[in-house]
Amino acid sequence: MNSKGSLEIKRVRKQYKVSGAALQVLDDINLDVKPGEFISIVGLSGCGKTTLLRLIVGLESDYEGEILLDGRRLNGPSLDRGIVFQDHRLFPWLTVEKNIALGIVGKSEKEKKNIIASHIELVGLKGFEKSYPHQLSGGMSQRAAIARALVNQPEILLLDEPLGALDALTRMYMHKELERIWNKEKITMIMVTHDVEEAVYLSDKIVIMSAKPGRLQKIINVPLARPRDRASLDFAEMKEQVLEAFLLHTEHPFSYTI
Ligand SMILES: Nc1ncnc2c1ncn2[C@@H]1O[C@H](COP(=O)(O)OP(=O)(O)O)[C@@H](O)[C@H]1O
Ligand SMILES: [Mg+2]
Incomplete structure (x- = not known):
């Protein structure tokens, strides 16, 4: 623990x-x-x-x-401390991976790529990296919001x-x-x-x-x-x-x- x-x-x-x-x-x-x-x-x-x-x-x-x-x-x-709200608060003009990337603080581009990939996998959104929020269901949008809240551990x-x-x-x-x-x-x-x-x-x-x-x-x-x-x-x-x-x-x- x-x-x-x-x-x-x-x-x-x-x-x-x-x-x-x-x-x-x-x-x-x-x-x-x-x-x-x-x-x-x-x-x-x-x-x-x-x-x-x-x-x-x-x-x-x-x-x-x-x-x-x-x-x-x-x-x-x-x-x-990370937070997830009832509405996902993703930026509609950014893809899932870009929305998640925005949350990452103080990492190199290479580290960022790995963090994005591992968190997309963690929340079960593999294959939807390039999707925009309007292309996701409510549950998928919340998964992306959870990933974004977790990227800084x-x-x-x-x-x-x-x-x-x-x-x-x-x-x-x-x-x-x-x-x-x-x-x-x-x-x-x-x-x-x-x-x-x-x-x-x-x-x-x-x-x-x-x-x-x-x-x-x-x-x-x-x-x-x-x-x-x-x-x-x-x-x-x-x-x-x-x-x-x-x-x-x-x-x-x-x-x-x-
Ligand atoms: N920024 C604010 N200014 C004034 N009153 C607020 C503010 N934020 C919340 N409140 C009031 O505080 C109370 C609790 O709100 P909130 O914490 O949002 O409750 P809950 O999340 O349990 O629904 C409510 O009466 C709400 O109107
Ligand atoms: Mg409330």
Whole structure:
């Protein structure tokens, strides 16, 4: 197991100013992530999941508390953290290989070529090097975005609802692919998702967040052996446990009683 990629989030609070008023988005967030763990964060829209990932990746520095990567306090964005968003954010005028090449920092042309080839292979896009984003399916575009996020060998890969726009069958296939990539790269992954089944399939731990302000309500360990069998009783029971915790700790804005 990789010894790098541990993350400590300590007493983190984050406010935004909206029309002059303070909006408390994150409150007293505490989380320890071990090297190589797969963590999912589940919570309703607006509870601060993306904000938390933006803090971890270093895009926001104005917050209280501290975030340590391998014991060192974060100081802005750095190559040790990669991120994948829900929309692939590939440049439409560049081919897959050129999009991936853009992410590579500080390598010779020869090294770049090898890195591109090995990452295209890693995400299963061999044969599509010269394709443009509009020629790819949603799943393939996300594979390219994952490759681009991994080219600098980050210690942590952050995934913000990376499969949210895909159809159900492609998602299931991508779960296997993400697990394969995680196994191969042996890096820490932190994924935001709305999908409890996805979280149970992939995660070592599932973090349940509540909204207004965003708080971590519960951390659930997923001790199931891998690869996981969605049809098994254990899997169904785990899913039930996570759903129950989710419903207990989140108040849906549209909930009502008949
Ligand atoms: N740059 C910003 N300025 C002001 N408010 C913001 C900003 N970014 C997010 N917010 C607010 O913070 C809250 C959490 O947003 P976000 O982290 O995107 O939630 P989630 O990803 O869980 O849907 C929302 O109420 C959102 O409107
Ligand atoms: Mg979000």
